Amino acid sequence: MPLNPQELVRPEILAAKAYEVPEAEGMVKLDAMENPYSLPPEMRRELAEVLCGLELNRYPEPTGKKLRDALARRMQVPAGMELLLGNGSDDLIQIITFTLARPGAAMMYPVPTFVMYGANARLSGMKAVAVPLRDDFSLDAGAFVERMRAERPALVFIAYPNNPTGTLYPEEDVLAVLRAAEGVVVLDEAYHVFAQKSFMPRLTEFPNLVVLRTVSKLGLAGIRLGYLAGRPEWIREFNKARQAYNVNALTQAAAIYALEHLEVLEEQAARIRKERAALGAALAALPGVKVVPSEANFLLLRVPDADRADARLRRQGVLVKNLNGPSMPNCLRVTVGTPDENRILLTAFREALQ
Numbered sequence: 001m002p003l004n005p006q007e008l009v010r011p012e013i014l015a016a017k018a019y020e021v022p023e024a025e026g027m028v029k030l031d032a033m034e035n036p037y038s039l040p041p042e043m044r045r046e047l048a049e050v051l052c053g054l055e056l057n058r059y060p061e062p063t064g065k066k067l068r069d070a071l072a073r074r075m076q077v078p079a080g081m082e083l084l085l086g087n088g089s090d091d092l093i094q095i096i097t098f099t100l101a102r103p104g105a106a107m108m109y110p111v112p113t114f115v116m117y118g119a120n121a122r123l124s125g126m127k128a129v130a131v132p133l134r135d136d137f138s139l140d141a142g143a144f145v146e147r148m149r150a151e152r153p154a155l156v157f158i159a160y161p162n163n164p165t166g167t168l169y170p171e172e173d174v175l176a177v178l179r180a181a182e183g184v185v186v187l188d189e190a191y192h193v194f195a196q197k198s199f200m201p202r203l204t205e206f207p208n209l210v211v212l213r214t215v216s217k218l219g220l221a222g223i224r225l226g227y228l229a230g231r232p233e234w235i236r237e238f239n240k241a242r243q244a245y246n247v248n249a250l251t252q253a254a255a256i257y258a259l260e261h262l263e264v265l266e267e268q269a270a271r272i273r274k275e276r277a278a279l280g281a282a283l284a285a286l287p288g289v290k291v292v293p294s295e296a297n298f299l300l301l302r303v304p305d306a307d308r309a310d311a312r313l314r315r316q317g318v319l320v321k322n323l324n325g326p327s328m329p330n331c332l333r334v335t336v337g338t339p340d341e342n343r344i345l346l347t348a349f350r351e352a353l354q
């Protein structure tokens, strides 16, 4: 029998594109919102000691009990709420979607936004309802709520702040969505250390709200850890859709160690916030460059010719994210790096705009 995937593979998977990451070896890597700072050497040694003591022949604790307790304390999760851990928040997005994907159910989100929401809707057979942001990437809360009344989505994703725009929607607009919701609303707070705004303390007010976080943008993208906070009634159901050992022993131990030294990562985030302001001002001063105000660790730029600028940046060894397309014409997204990296970016950018 000839091998023919076209006949066997589900059509939505045949139609999908795999997530691709460009080769970054030797580049100044400003495309993926990573924290540019590593842990201080003495912390790295201590962490190695901690990991050294693990029994890797044993399965990890399946729910990450110790880590959940540490997160609940350090991240001020309100009393009465529970946590679910994921292999990155991508894993949790998949778990939530999978759980709520009843036949005919809809997922709603403003666009442009994080691509994983729509990707998971399609893979799980949910109807994806993408509502465009205004031209300046602000949320038209009135229009969004009106659409919610028509579609009655089982699931709404709001990235707070939004990726790839960096925009933090006004609290009132998010509240309007929460009040109108008949389904689950996920506030994706991947960038909360940079925005310093959160709905975590307000979880108790809204029965349909869950707050999604990750340690990736905080400086631990390599360990893959996301966490979801919400009412026990929701967490209980989502927990059933989780793979039994989705957060490995190395990740659990490394995250517990990092939380004991959270102030180190928070100080790095503070440096990045300061650099964001300086880099934003310097980029905005370049001819033809518009910078969207950002509450995250990256900046969205509009340039005269994004494809050309991207190619010229690459040639100079600088990797940014080119978002040029119908919904984001001539837009580039650049991660805030170290002061040295940002200087290299600025110098390369001046050349790239020629």
Ligand SMILES: *Cc1c(COP(=O)(O)O)cnc(C)c1O
Residues within 6 Å of the ligand: 033, 087, 088, 089, 090, 091, 114, 159, 162, 163, 188, 190, 213, 214, 215, 216, 221, 225, 226
């Ligand atoms: C980066 C990002 C994530 C993914 O986080 P991981 O924990 O690394 O999977 C989730 N949501 C948004 C909005 C992001 O920008």
